[in-house]
Amino acid sequence: MSKYVVLDRDGVINVDLFDYVLDTKDFKFEKGSFDALIKLAENDFKIIVATNQKCINLGLISAEGIEEINDFWVSQVTEVGVSVKSVEVCPHRDEEMCNCRKPETGLLENAERKHNINLKDSYFVGDKLSDVECALRHGCKPILVETGYGLRSIAERGHRENLIIVKNLAAAVEMIINET
Ligand SMILES: [Mg+2]
Ligand SMILES: [Zn+2]
Known part of the structure; x- marks a missing residue:
């Protein structure tokens, strides 16, 4: 059975601009994230990305525009053997x-339906508490990174003392690989 990791995009895979990524030129991999994705692939993990992009319905970019940006980075990592399932x-x-804007779990359910997989018990790496909440609601194991909104999320995490917090995606991948 295939192993999956769920990843948020902005602030995890790419640098969060604290604004919307509306052009491929604004998509910059976070330090170490490109190699971290390769490492996941080397350890037989496939990737599901779950990303809130309200910029679409705010009218700032079309759904096709967002797809183009995702094709841009997914094709780069696919070339080096990474499997981004969707x-x-x-x-x-x-x-x-x-029902899909995180912390709602619709994006995960979409992916499960599409690929006939089960993401429960998979790790879910994100930089916002909405990622953590989405993970917990769906039965995934959340990991919060310090990149992107991470430091703000850590400050606001309240009662979630047991939350796993790591520096960035590279550190999260290290942990996931050592745990499994
Ligand atoms: Mg994010
Ligand atoms: Zn939605």
Whole structure:
């Protein structure tokens, strides 16, 4: 059976601009994340990306524009053997009350349906508490990184004392590989 890791995108794989990534030129891999993805592949992990992109329904970019940006980075990592099974995107704004904007779990359910897989018990690496919450609701194991919104999330994590916190995706991958 294949092993999966769920990853948030902005602030985990690429540098969070604290604004939207609306162009391929704004997509910059976080330090060490490219090699971390390779390391996951070398250890037979496949990747599901779950990303909130309300910029679509805010009218800042089309769904195709977001797809183009994702094709841009996914093709780079695919070339070096990384298996990104899918990039699940929520285009909705908060007030649309969809079932896929994290912390809702719809993106994970979409991926499960699409690939006939089960993501429960998989690690889920994110930089926001909405990632952590989504992971917990779905039965995934959350890892919070310090990159992106991470430091802010750590400060705001409240009662979640037992949360696994690591420096970045590279450190998260190190942990995941040593645990499994
Ligand atoms: Mg993020
Ligand atoms: Zn949604």
